[in-house]
Amino acid sequence: MDSQNKNLLIATVLSFIVITAWLVLFPPADPAPVEPEEVAETLAPGAVNEDGSAAVPPAATGTPDAPGDTAPAATPADTQSALAASPRIAIDTPKLSGSVALLGGRIDDLHLNDYNVSLDADSDTVTLLKPAGEPEAYYTLYGWAPAGDLDAAEVPNANTEWTLEEGETLTPTTPITLVWQSPGGLTFRRTISIDADYMFTVAQSVENGTETAIRLAPYSQIVRHGEPSDLKGFFILHEGVIRQTEAELAEIDYKDVREFEQDGREGAPAETVQANGEGWVGFTDHYWETLIIPENGQTFTSVVKYLPSANIYQTDVRLPVMDVAAGATATIDTRLFAGAKEWDVIRDYQNEGGVYRLLDSIDWGMFFFLTKPIFAVLHWLHGLIGNMGWAIIALTFIMKAILFPLAYRSYVSMAKMKELQPQMEEIRKKAGDDRMKVQQEMMELYKKEKVNPASGCLPVLLQIPIWFSLYKVVFVTLELRHQPWLGWIRDLSAPDPSSILNLFGLLPNAAPDPTSWFYFFSLGILPILLGISMWLQQKLNPAPADATQAMIMNWMPWVFMFMLGRFASGLVLYWITNNTLTFIQQYTIMRSHGAKPDIFGNIISSFKKKPEPEKK
Structure with missing residues (x-):
C-alpha cells in the first residue's frame, strides 16, 4: 500500500475510533427536572x-x-x-x-x-x-x-x-x-x-x-x-x-x-x-x-x-x-x-x-488560540454576507487558502513517493530480511531525492485541532443558534431536519427526534452529501491491493455519513465544503505533476468483485 493511502487510512481509522469512543462514553444526559x-x-x-x-x-x-x-x-x-x-x-x-x-x-x-x-x-x-x-x-x-x-x-x-x-x-x-x-x-x-x-x-x-x-x-x-x-x-x-x-x-x-x-x-x-x-x-x-x-x-x-x-x-x-x-x-x-x-x-x-x-x-476550550480567531473571522464574514451558512463556506475557503502551501508540499511529497515506489521495491528485494539495511538505504534514497515521507501527514495533523475548534465554535457560540442557511436548513446549530423517512421534506411527517436511536438510520441531505464527498475524495487514488484495507476504505465514508449525520448542520456544511475543496486541490496538483487520476475507473473497480487467490 502506498504512503498516501496509508496516511489516509490511519487518519480515518483514528478519527473513527475517537468519535465512536466519544459517543459511547459521553452520551447526552437526561437529568430529571426539579418539581x-x-x-x-x-x-x-x-x-x-x-x-x-x-x-x-x-x-x-x-x-x-x-x-x-x-x-x-x-x-x-x-x-x-x-x-x-x-x-x-x-x-x-x-x-x-x-x-x-x-x-x-x-x-x-x-x-x-x-x-x-x-x-x-x-x-x-x-x-x-x-x-x-x-x-x-x-x-x-x-x-x-x-x-x-x-x-x-x-x-x-x-x-x-x-x-x-x-x-x-x-x-x-x-x-x-x-x-x-x-x-x-x-x-x-x-x-x-x-x-x-x-x-x-x-x-x-x-x-x-x-x-x-x-x-x-x-x-x-x-x-x-x-x-x-x-x-x-x-x-x-x-x-x-x-x-x-x-x-x-x-x-x-x-x-x-x-x-x-x-x-x-x-x-x-x-x-x-x-x-x-x-x-x-x-x-x-x-x-x-x-x-x-x-x-x-x-x-x-x-x-x-x-x-x-x-x-x-x-x-x-x-x-x-x-x-x-x-x-x-x-x-x-x-x-x-x-x-x-x-x-x-x-x-x-x-x-x-x-x-x-x-x-x-x-x-472557548483548550484550543482557545484557534477558536477565538476562527469565531472572530466567522463573525466578520456573517456581518459582511448576512447569512451564517455562506459565512461558514467562506471561512472554509479562507482556511484552505491558508493551509494550501503546506497541502501543496504534502501532495508533491506524496507524488514523489509514488514515483519512488519502483526503487523502494528494488531496495526491499536486494536487502531481503535485513530491516536495518532497508531503512538505511531508504533514508539515503529520501535524502538523495529530497523527499520527506512524514510531510504527507502534516495537513491531516493540522486539520484535527482546526476541525475540533470549528466544531467548538459551531456548537458553543450563540451566533449560530436558530441561524438559517437556505431552504430546509433553518437552524445551523441543529442536525439536518430532512430525512429519508419523510422523503426529504416532501411528506408532512417530521424526521425522528435526533436523541432517539431510530434517528441513526434517518439520513438528511447534508449527511448524504458528506458521505459522497468523502467517497469521491477516496477515488482519486486506486484502492489498496490488500483486500481488507480496500474494504475498510470503501466502507469508511458511509460509516462517517451515518455517524456525523447527528452533528450540527453548520459543521456538516463545513466538512462538505472542505472535502470538495480538498478534492479540487489534490486533483489539480496531481495533474500538474503529470499524474492523471482515473476517478471513473477507480469507481468502477470498487464495485468489481476481487478475484480469489489461486489455491496451490
Missing part, C-alpha cells in the same frame, strides 16, 4: 436547615459569618406566598423584560426579548430568571451581614419588605431606588440601573442615623434551585459554575459543586476563594449566563456552595466589613450580567466597560 414541591427557598446564603427553614445562629461578633446568617426563621411556603403577593417593579429594555420583587429586592423575573425557545411562530421568549416557588427557580439576592455588635434585626435580608422610593419602571434611562429603615435608625437604599444590553448595576448604601459607629459587610448572590432541565451534558461544553479569580478561570460542573468539602455548617459544601480586585462568579448555560461582577480593584471573597437539603446551588460575592461612623453613609456598587452570551456585547463590556477577561466566560 415544584421539591423546591425550598433560601433566605440567605447557607441559612437553610434540613426542613428548608432558615437557620438562626447566634448574633455575629467581630467579623460576619456567611452573609445573612442571622436572618429570621421562615418556612419556604411562607416566603413563596409572600413573594407571590409582593409588589413588583417592571423591567423594560430593548433586550430584557421582567420585574424586580420588593420582597427582598430580588431580581428574579427576567426574559430575553430577542430569543425564543424554538423556531415555532408561537414560541415563548427564553426565560432566564425565575422567582422562588416556580420550577427551576433562579434569582439574585443582595444584602448586608452584621458585624461587631450590630444586631441582625438592623440589616435587611431576603425577606425584607422594601419600599419604592424613586422610579416607576426600570429602563436604561430610569433607574429605581428601594429604601428600608431599620428599627434602630439605619437607612438602607438599593439603586438598580440597567443599560440597553444585559448589565445591571446595583448600588447598595447604608446611612447611619445612630450616634454610634456600626460595622457590616455587603454581599451579593445568585441562587439556583436544582440543575437546569435542558442541561446538555456534553464534555465539549461547560455548564455550571464559572469563576474568574484574577488570572485563574475555574469551570466547575454541578457534580463537582455537590462534592465540595463542608465549610463548617451542617449540609453546606462550599469552596471559598479570595480575590484581590479582579474577577467575577456565577452560572453559565449553553447560550446564557448570570454573573456577579464586583467593582474593579475591589477585594472580595468568592464562594460556591451546594445546599443538599434544598437541592440549591449558590454563588456568593462577599465584600469586606465596612466601618460606618455615626451620621455617615457608605455605598458599594456591584454589577450583574444577566443575559445572552453575545460575543460583541461581552467584548465591549470587557474592552470598554473594564470587566476583567469577560470574554473567557464563553467556553
